[in-house]
Amino acid sequence: MQYLNAEFNPRKRAAKERIFLMNKLPPIFLLFSISFFATCDKKIDIETGLAEVNSTQLYYEVAGTGTPIVLIHGHGGDRRHWDDQFEAFAKNHKVIRYDVRGFGKSAKPVLEQSYSNHDDLKALLQHLGISKAHICGFSMGSGIAVDFSLAYPNMCYSLIAIGPWVQGYNSPATEEIFTVLGKISSIAKEKGSRAATDYWITGNEVFRNTLRNPRTVEHLKNVNYDYSFWHLINNDPVLIVDPPAAKQIAKIGLPTLIVTAEYDIEACREIADLMEQNIKGAQKVDIADAGHAMNMDKPSEFNRIVLDFLSGVSSN
Numbered sequence: 590m591q592y593l594n595a596e597f598n599p600r601k602r603a604a605k606e607r608i609f610l611m612n613k614l615p616p617i618f619l620l621f622s623i624s625f626f627a628t629c630d631k632k633i634d635i636e637t638g639l640a641e642v643n644s645t646q647l648y649y650e651v652a653g654t655g656t657p658i659v660l661i662h663g664h665g666g667d668r669r670h671w672d673d674q675f676e677a678f679a680k681n682h683k684v685i686r687y688d689v690r691g692f693g694k695s696a697k698p699v700l701e702q703s704y705s706n707h708d709d710l711k712a713l714l715q716h717l718g719i720s721k722a723h724i725c726g727f728s729m730g731s732g733i734a735v736d737f738s739l740a741y742p743n744m745c746y747s748l749i750a751i752g753p754w755v756q757g758y759n760s761p762a763t764e765e766i767f768t769v770l771g772k773i774s775s776i777a778k779e780k781g782s783r784a785a786t787d788y789w790i791t792g793n794e795v796f797r798n799t800l801r802n803p804r805t806v807e808h809l810k811n812v813n814y815d816y817s818f819w820h821l822i823n824n825d826p827v828l829i830v831d832p833p834a835a836k837q838i839a840k841i842g843l844p845t846l847i848v849t850a851e852y853d854i855e856a857c858r859e860i861a862d863l864m865e866q867n868i869k870g871a872q873k874v875d876i877a878d879a880g881h882a883m884n885m886d887k888p889s890e891f892n893r894i895v896l897d898f899l900s901g902v903s904s905n
Contacts, residue, residue: 633676639694642712643704648694649687649713653679656746656904657722659710660686661730663752663882664820665789666812667693670727673888674895681896685722687713689733691819698825705828707737714744723899725749727884728857732756736830738841747844747902749895752853752881753860757833762856769793770821777818785821786813799852799880808885838867845871846898848891850879857881872898 636651650668658678662670668686678684688695690709698704710733714722723746726734732754738745772793777785790810791797800806820827830837845868849861865873874894879886 633679640713640716642716643709644702645690645698645704645709646696647687647690647709647713649685649717650675651683651685651717652676653681653683655682656899657683657685657714657719658899659714659722659724660684661710661724661726661733662686662689662692663728663730665692665786665816665818666809667815669693669808669812670730670882671884672808674884674892677888677892678896682723682899683719685714685717685719689730691825692816697817697819698823698827700823701826703826703828705736706733707740707830710737711741711744720744721746723747723749723902725751725895727751728754728881732829732834735834735838735841738843739830739834739837742841742843745843746904747846747899748841749846749848749898750861750864751848751884752857753847753849753864754857755834755838755860755863756829757835758856758860758863759835760856760859762854762859765795766854766856769795774818774821778822782816782818783814785818786810786816789813795854796881799854800882801852801878801880802886805880805882805885809882835863838864839869841868844898844902846895847871847873848876848883848894849873850876850881850883850886852878852880853883854881 633652637649639646639648652675660671660674662668667688671686675684675686689706690704691697721744724734724737726732728751731750731752734748734750735755738748773785773789776788789796790806790813845864847861847864849858861873865871876883876887876890884891
């Protein structure tokens with residue numbers, strides 16, 4: 590609708606009234622208002638880089654200040670598994686997320702050249718000048734976090750295992766996962782990463798039944814499409830702690846948070862119970878109506894749970 594007289598245009602009248610009120614405010618309130626809105630619009634600073642450590646290159650991103658927390662992604666993905674947490678956690682902490690060797694922008698492993706993900710993480714933290722951090726892992730990443738907490742407990746403030754995995758744990762439920770991964774490997778070799786991703790995310794019951802949010806499905810697929818599937822089409826020379834973590838889980842003496850979900854993968858729910866029973870003082874949280882990627886299904890609830898836990902852990 591057009592107005593012949595600007596005085597009768599409600600939008601222009603409202604704008605004039607706001608300007609009039611602002612002109613009537615004392616200078617100190619005006620300064621506060623400008624400062625407040627400038628703060629709201631400020632983008633968080635993110636440091637990125639490639640750390641040349643352990644005869645490889647690890648891509649990393651760092652944001653925020655405060656007590657450090659490391660976020661380790663799951664299998665088939667990369668640092669983007671933490672898109673809903675990275676900047677949110679950076680408001681209170683120095684957050685480090687990185688691509689595990691062979692994923693994302695990090696270099697691929699070399700055949701017959703053994704390596705360990707927990708040693709890679711140690712080297713990355715040393716490269717960044719970080720002597721101690723909260724160690725948080727999702728799925729595969731939680732297995733790395735558990736190994737790291739056993740190998741280098743003095744570098745950990747706490748252990749946070751999301752959709753948890755522990756190396757060396759076996760049950761009929763874990764055998765189902767290995768069977769699916771074998772099928773994924775065959776598809777990746779024969780048809781490529783896109784077909785393998787589609788089967789991984791929605792083509793089998795083990796993983797499909799754990800997906801509760803269409804947004805999560807889309808995000809997981811978009812990240813997974815970029816994966817080379819190197820670890821599933823090659824004989825990965827990765828090493829784990831010896832003996833496997835499942836046999837020494839009770840040695841973990843760190844403040845520990847275990848997060849599972851109502852529709853988490855059955856094997857991960859078993860491992861969550863195993864960790865709760867064997868790690869003294871461990872806290873277990875079960876998120877309702879969420880699946881294995883609970884940090885993506887319900888990011889607000891997930892973030893609150895983790896940040897509340899972190900606030901209660903000593904940084905000494």
